[in-house]
Amino acid sequence: MKEIVVLSGKGGTGKTSIVASFAALAQSKVLADCDVDAADLYLLLQPQVQEEKEFWSGQVAFIDKEKCIECEICQDICRFGAIENYVVDPISCEGCSFCYQVCPVDAITMRESMVGHWFISDTSYGALVHARLGIAEENSGKLVALVRQNAKLIAEKQNLDYIISDGPPGIGCPVISSLSGASLALLVTEPTLSGIHDLERVIAVCRHFGIPTLVCINKYDINEENTHQIENYCYKEGIEVAAKIPFDNVVTEAIVHGLPVVEYSEGKLTQEIRSLWQYIACALE
Template sequence: MKEIIVLSGKGGTGKTSIVASLAVLAQNMVLADCDVDAADLHLLLQPSVREKHDFQSGQTALIDGIKCTQCGLCIELCRFNAIKEFKVIPTFCEGCGFCYRVCPADAIIMQNNIAGQYFISDTRFGTLVHARLGIAQENSGKLVALVRQKARELAKEQKVEYIICDGSPGIGCPVISSLSGADLALLVTEPTLSGIHDLERVLGVCRYFNIPAMVCINKYDINEDNTCRIEDYCLAQQVKVVAKIPFDKAVTEAIMQGVPVVSYNNSKVSPQIKLLWQNIVTELKFKTELRK
């Protein structure tokens, strides 16, 4: 079983469109949407939800106004400025429990958060594990870890070969959580200066956690000079550029229709995405052989 995580650093480079298309091509796989903040993969796969679970994570302090003597110790000690006028501001509370432990009047309790929900769904292409973090909640990293764990369990059960994960933009906690222990990170970038800058940072994270990475340049013909720069950079970093996908309005049209672009029509991006998948499969097989 091989786990592939699709990341980008910068948002909107085409992660989700590519993941949905890989799902069509791979067939024998389980999907995981690790962008729990703003999950979109379900919009292309029309999943029917089979299971729905609450995601409990972390705690929030609550002050009992009757017991509280307004001594002010909690306000003084809270590093997150989460207590104002002897009331807890839930969006600022990080659930450390410091106030609860020091309150001389025992006026503070810690309550469990329901920080979101996760779903196990059936799609035409395979099982999808996805999630929804509650509005303005934290701990997205833990929810990502949970989504991946469920995806792995299902993949084992179904004896499938691949897990394909759609990642979130950025380089922080949900990204780190989706990377750890993955077999391959596919970095989708675009030939813009922002895209290049963000690629360098997300590749840095892959390096730090020792995850092999490959690069796919999406909309490569928007700026071919920048595409060359990315290729040179990748060459210098010894990272393979596995596909160059042209800009095509068919990608947006497919999103409008709610279907993966490779099953939308014979657009010029489809052969490139097919090539991308072949290259990923070859790379993973090669790595397995090497290990043997």
């Protein structure tokens, strides 16, 4: 079983459209949407939810006004600035429980909070594990780990060849949680200066965690000079550019129709994504 995670550094480069296309092209796979803050893969795969589970994680401090003697110790020691006038701001509270430990009159309790949901769904392309983090909640890294863990269980139980994950943008906590221990990272970039800058940072993260990496340049014809620059950079870094996908508004049309683009159009773009998937399947053999 091989796990492919699609990342990009910069957002909006086309990760989800590519993952949805792989869902239609690959045999024997389970899909995972690891972008739990802004999960969009379900919009293209039209899942039927089979199991819905609550995600309880993280604690928030609560001060009992009746017991509080307003000694201010909790306000002084909280490094997250979460306590003001003896009231905890649940958004700023990081659940460290330092205040709970030091309160001299036991006026503080730590309360578990339900911060999201996760789902196992059926799609016409196979099982999908996805999640929805509550608005403005923390612990997206833990929820990502839970999504991956369950995708892996399904892959093992059904003896599937691939786990294909749609990763979050950036290089921080949820990205690291999506990436660690994966078989391959496919980095989708675009030929803009921002795309190049962000690609370099996400390549460094993949290298830091020792994950084999391939690059795909999306909308490569928007700026061919920048595309050459990306190719040169990857060559120097010893990373293969597995595909160059042209700009085509069919990608947006497919999103509007709620379909993977390879199911929506038979043009050049679809051919490129097909050969990209073949390239990845070969690279993983």
